Amino acid sequence: MNVLEINKEALRSLVEPLVEQIARDKAPNIVAQRYVNTKDAAKYLGVSFPTFKKWVEEKNVYPVVIAGAKRWDKQDLDNELEREKRK
Structure with missing residues (x-):
């Protein structure tokens, strides 16, 4: 050596x-x-809180539940936006 x-x-x-x-x-x-609460998910997407809630209902996008709290995976949100762009 x-x-x-x-x-x-x-x-x-x-x-x-x-x-x-x-x-x-x-x-x-x-x-x-990577995981954000509902308010921050709306902010991440640049929409209001009510708009985000409506969008979630229409698109059937689901949160991840971590320790009993709803969290939104930014990757899932990005993927949904990509699907919308392709329409």
């Missing part, structure tokens, strides 16, 4: 735990950014 290989291993042993910790710290924020 040469000096370069030893340094790579030493660096890896220092960096990997830091990367894993950052990933654990950021994971809740990723979930929070």
Whole structure:
């Protein structure tokens, strides 16, 4: 084993735990950014709250229930908008 290989291993042993910790710290924020409440879903789409509620009824778009709370997956909202664009 040469000096370069030893340094790579030493660096890896220092960096990997830091990367894993950052990933654990950021994971809740990723979930929070993807799922929004009804008010924020309307805001995300740029429509009023009543318009969003009407749109949900007409399009049969369903929320995800997380710990008893309704949350809207931004990806589902984006997919529905894409379907509307194709009509």
